[in-house]
Amino acid sequence: MLVSEIMLQQTPVNRVLPVYREWMTRWPGPAALAADSPADAIRMWGRLGYPRRALRLHAAATMIAAECSGEVPDTVENLLRLPGIGEYTARAVAAFAFGRRTPVVDTNVRRVLSRVVRGLDEPREPATAADRADMATLLPTEPATAARFSAAVMELGALVCSARSPDCVSCPLADRCRWRLAGSQPGLPRRAVQTWHGTDRQVRGRMMAALRASQGPVHDDTLAELSTDAEQGHRCLASLLVDGLAVHAGAGHIALPD
Numbered sequence: 409m410l411v412s413e414i415m416l417q418q419t420p421v422n423r424v425l426p427v428y429r430e431w432m433t434r435w436p437g438p439a440a441l442a443a444d445s446p447a448d449a450i451r452m453w454g455r456l457g458y459p460r461r462a463l464r465l466h467a468a469a470t471m472i473a474a475e476c477s478g479e480v481p482d483t484v485e486n487l488l489r490l491p492g493i494g495e496y497t498a499r500a501v502a503a504f505a506f507g508r509r510t511p512v513v514d515t516n517v518r519r520v521l522s523r524v525v526r527g528l529d530e531p532r533e534p535a536t537a538a539d540r541a542d543m544a545t546l547l548p549t550e551p552a553t554a555a556r557f558s559a560a561v562m563e564l565g566a567l568v569c570s571a572r573s574p575d576c577v578s579c580p581l582a583d584r585c586r587w588r589l590a591g592s593q594p595g596l597p598r599r600a601v602q603t604w605h606g607t608d609r610q611v612r613g614r615m616m617a618a619l620r621a622s623q624g625p626v627h628d629d630t631l632a633e634l635s636t637d638a639e640q641g642h643r644c645l646a647s648l649l650v651d652g653l654a655v656h657a658g659a660g661h662i663a664l665p666d
Contacts (some may be wrong), residue, residue: 409505441469447664482506494593509551510632511543512558527586529595625661
């Protein structure tokens with residue numbers, strides 16, 4: 409559950425599934441992942457995007473192996489102590505893996521909550537403490553049922569109460585949705601979809617692909633030249649070093665972290 413939640417951040421299921429299966433076959437538990445290097449985790453991550461997530465998973469597995477007897481913590485408080493684990497991931501793992509009664513609020517849940525309870529069509533934003541507090545008041549008392557309820561609201565937001573074309577006719581909450589009853593007035597404009605071609609993210613992805621494919625260090629000039637803009641190339645390479653996704657390997661060479 410911890411692996412899948414981190415992989416699924418900003419990444420669709422169809423891209424995650426094959427990598428997830430390979431990952432869990434190679435590293436069925438935290439101790440197995442911790443025994444290998446961060447570079448191994450980055451290589452296995454492949455082209456899922458946002459590769460810092462691979463480093464976070466490796467760091468979390470290392471801490472679990474060293475301080476938690478190899479067992480993933482089962483409470484929100486202890487999950488939040490793991491490196492790179494935030495409120496959403498901690499609560500999702502606690503609820504869906506261990507049946508804890510805790511509010512789990514992602515973008516889809518936040519949209520349902522805003523429309524049904526608040527009567528507002530709010531733009532996509534990260535969940536807040538207020539969102540979690542409001543969701544907590546709606547949770548069934550029995551922990552396992554509360555976890556199932558959270559999963560159901562997620563699915564409702566993803567499949568029915570979607571951002572751009574909500575299917576209010578099929579919605580089981582239509583008769584109590586304050587937004588629909590008020591006329592389904594659209595809220596603030598949605599954020600424009602970011603372009604990909606030519607962005608720093610694309611260049612960083614090219615550099616990471618070159619590092620993963622190499623059996624040894626790669627010259628920094630070779631990596632910088634993966635951008636047609638010299639300034640962008642050096643900027644992206646510097647950012648990979650700052651993020652810990654790459655390290656200096658001597659004599660102007662760059663490698664994945666050991």
